[in-house]
Structure formats: structure tokens, C-alpha cells
Amino acid sequence: MSEDSIDLRVWRQFLAVAEELHFGRAAQRLAMTQPPLTQAIARLERTLGVRLFDRTRRRVALTPAGEALVPEVRALLAQAQALPARARAAAAGEVGRVRLAFVSTAGFEQVPAWVRAFRAHSPGVALELVEATGDVQLGAFARSEIDAGLMLHTPGSAPAGLARLPVATEPMVLALPARHPLAQAPRPALAQVLAEPLVIFPRRIVPSLYDAVMALYAQAGCAAQVAQEAIQMQTIVNLVAGGIGVAWVPESVTQFRRAGVVYRSGRELRGAGRHGTVLPVCETSLVWPAGPTSPALARFVGFVRELVGG
Known part of the structure; x- marks a missing residue:
């Protein structure tokens, strides 16, 4: 028997003897006779090349090697016992x-x-x-x-x-520097907003949304003046707060309460939604x-x- 062929049954037999420290009681616990159990433990010791038990006529004791194996074998057998339930849980997506x-x-x-x-x-x-x-x-x-x-x-x-x-579906809203004159107006004109420098994400990040923002400018008959690109929405808002330009951001970004920024929805922009000018929507x-x-x-x-x- 090679090390690769040591199966769980042999380890159960080892653990029974280790816990009972008596071959007769261990055999009874395993529902087998004593001679096959004694032979199985002897084969295990030969395979490992170490003695696991010191045996005399009067007593059975674990050797240091046997003692070291006991907790490992307990863990091994517990894991083996849990495998069927874990397999069923994995198949059900529970783990x-x-x-x-x-x-x-x-x-x-x-x-x-x-x-x-x-x-x-x-x-x-x-x-x-x-x-x-x-x-x-x-x-x-x-x-x-x-x-x-x-x-x-x-x-x-x-x-x-x-x-x-x-x-989720949400509209794009306008982010304005709080100190910008347009931020002070109750309803700034969309045409004025579109003339301002723009802070926007690079097209490779969200191509469809980038194109939708550019289409907004094209519908109004003007070209976007891109002042700065930034990858993260928080960075875009921070750049707006610094006065670099205005930005179109998803409405959820308004939860990022950055001092120095004012948000305006489409309803708050004069000229939005008229004459074919449609504000972008993101999903x-x-x-x-x-x-x-x-x-x-x-x-x-x-x-x-x-x-x-x-």
C-alpha cells in the first residue's frame, strides 16, 4: 500500500484506536473484528515508516508521531463528512x-x-x-x-x-461652479451653459454616454469646448468646484455633496427639451x-x- 492509497477508512480505524487506546474496544466501535484492525494499523505504520502506537500485552499508547496525527485526522474526517453537503450547497449557489x-x-x-x-x-x-x-x-x-x-x-x-x-435609469444633470454667474440664476439658459468650457470623461470610458453629451451640443448647433477630461465622476465634480468648467453627470452623483458645486436638473434649465434639444439619460x-x-x-x-x- 502506497501513501497515495491510504483511504479514509484507514484513518477512521487509526482514530478509533487513538481514542480508545484499546484494539478490542476500537474494533467493537468500528463493527469489525480485532485481527483485521490490528493488521490495518500495522500496514499504515509500514506505509508511513513510523510507529503510531506503542503496544504491550497490557496497554496501548500513542507515540509522539501518533499524537501529532490525531488532530489532523479529526479535521480530515470532519471535512470529508461535510463534503456532500458542501457540494449540494455549491450546486445551489449557496457557497x-x-x-x-x-x-x-x-x-x-x-x-x-x-x-x-x-x-x-x-x-x-x-x-x-x-x-x-x-x-x-x-x-x-x-x-x-x-x-x-x-x-x-x-x-x-x-x-x-x-x-x-x-x-436603474436616471437623467444627466448639470454641475456648475457655485461661484459662476449661471449658478446664481434660478433658471440658467441652456444656450449659455453650452457655451461654457466642459469637463467630461474620456470617450473610451463610456462611449455611448460621451456621444450623447456631444449630441446635445450638436443639436443646439454648437461644439463642446472640452477644457479637461477626468475618469472618475468625483474627480469631475472636484474640477467643476475648482472652476475649470461645467459638467454633465448622472443624477446619482448629486449625492456627492461637494462644496463649491451647484447642480441643475433639466427642469431648471431654460430651453432644455425644446426644439429637439434632448438632455442625455443614462442607464x-x-x-x-x-x-x-x-x-x-x-x-x-x-x-x-x-x-x-x-
């Missing part, structure tokens, strides 16, 4: 791992609430979070580094090749690779679907 990427706007509201709720609902599933822009998420999907992502885009424009669950979707999914991911998607009523 496992979901690596979730998210854009910063989702981090204001959806992600914290969902993480708390999902961890209470499925404590056996590890939800690992990483903040990443849409382009970074696509690369991570290609390398199988994430299982799902929360992406920002215009309605219906999620990246191709991914399964999608829309989770957040939960996305994941199309095709078969792990049970844990399927469980998470189902949980989110129930939350959003999708």
Missing part, C-alpha cells in the same frame, strides 16, 4: 464567490445596499468588490478576472456579448458573460433581479 466590478456612480447607492442585503441573504457566497470603469471591466471580463459588473451607458447601449439586467446595468454561469453568480443575478423587479 462560492462572485467578483463584482462597479462604476463609481453605482457606489453611491446600489452597491452598498446590495452588498449588505446579499451577504445577509447568502452568507456562504463571498462577494468581492472592485471599482472599475467600463473599459477596464471589459478587459477584466476578457481575462476572466471578474464575474459581473455594474456599467453605465445610455439606455439599450450596453456592450455587446454580455448578458444584461437594467437596474446602469448589471452585466455578465453570456452563456452558462456559476451557481453563485446565478444566485446573485437572481437576487438583484428580484430587488429591481426585472
Whole structure:
């Protein structure tokens, strides 16, 4: 018998003898006769090349090597006993791992609430979070580094090749420097706003939303004067507070209460919605690779679907 062939039955026999310190009682506990048990322990000792028990006519005692094995064997047998239940739990998505990427706007509201709720609902599933822009998420999907992502885009424009669950739709709003004259007006004119320097995210981050913002300027018959690009929405808002320009951001960003910034919705802009000038709308979707999914991911998607009523 080689070390590779030592099966759990032999370790159960070892543990019975170690706990009883009597071959007769151990054999009785294992529902077998004593000679086969004695032979099994002798074979185990030969295979390992160490003595596990000191045996005399009157007593059986563990050797130091045998004592060292007892806790390890107990743990091994406990793990083996738990394997069937764990396999069933894994197949049901009750245990496992979901690596979730998210854009910063989702981090204001959806992600914290969902993480708390999902961890209470499925404590056996590890939800690992990483903040990443849409382009970074696509690369991570290609390398199988994430299982799902929360992406920002215009309605219906999620990246191709991914399964999608829309989770939120919101308008874009205007962010103005608080000291700018337009911020003091109750209803600044859209035409005046569009003439201001613009702070915006690079197109590669959210192509559909970038194009929608540029289309807003084109509809009004002007070209955007891009003063600065920034990747994170919080950075964009900070640049607006510093007077670099104005910005169009998802409404959820208004929860980022940055001093020195004033937000204006479309209803507060004169000329918005008229003469074909349509303010952009953005959508957040939960996305994941199309095709078969792990049970844990399927469980998470189902949980989110129930939350959003999708």
C-alpha cells in the first residue's frame, strides 16, 4: 500500500484506536473484528515508516508521531463528512464567490445596499468588490478576472456579448461652479451653459454616454469646448468646484455633496427639451458573460433581479 492509497477508512480505524487506546474496544466501535484492525494499523505504520502506537500485552499508547496525527485526522474526517453537503450547497449557489466590478456612480447607492442585503441573504457566497470603469471591466471580463459588473451607458447601449439586467435609469444633470454667474440664476439658459468650457470623461470610458453629451451640443448647433477630461465622476465634480468648467453627470452623483458645486436638473434649465434639444439619460446595468454561469453568480443575478423587479 502506497501513501497515495491510504483511504479514509484507514484513518477512521487509526482514530478509533487513538481514542480508545484499546484494539478490542476500537474494533467493537468500528463493527469489525480485532485481527483485521490490528493488521490495518500495522500496514499504515509500514506505509508511513513510523510507529503510531506503542503496544504491550497490557496497554496501548500513542507515540509522539501518533499524537501529532490525531488532530489532523479529526479535521480530515470532519471535512470529508461535510463534503456532500458542501457540494449540494455549491450546486445551489449557496457557497462560492462572485467578483463584482462597479462604476463609481453605482457606489453611491446600489452597491452598498446590495452588498449588505446579499451577504445577509447568502452568507456562504463571498462577494468581492472592485471599482472599475467600463473599459477596464471589459478587459477584466476578457481575462476572466471578474464575474459581473455594474456599467453605465445610455439606455439599450450596453456592450455587446454580455448578458444584461437594467437596474436603474436616471437623467444627466448639470454641475456648475457655485461661484459662476449661471449658478446664481434660478433658471440658467441652456444656450449659455453650452457655451461654457466642459469637463467630461474620456470617450473610451463610456462611449455611448460621451456621444450623447456631444449630441446635445450638436443639436443646439454648437461644439463642446472640452477644457479637461477626468475618469472618475468625483474627480469631475472636484474640477467643476475648482472652476475649470461645467459638467454633465448622472443624477446619482448629486449625492456627492461637494462644496463649491451647484447642480441643475433639466427642469431648471431654460430651453432644455425644446426644439429637439434632448438632455442625455443614462442607464446602469448589471452585466455578465453570456452563456452558462456559476451557481453563485446565478444566485446573485437572481437576487438583484428580484430587488429591481426585472
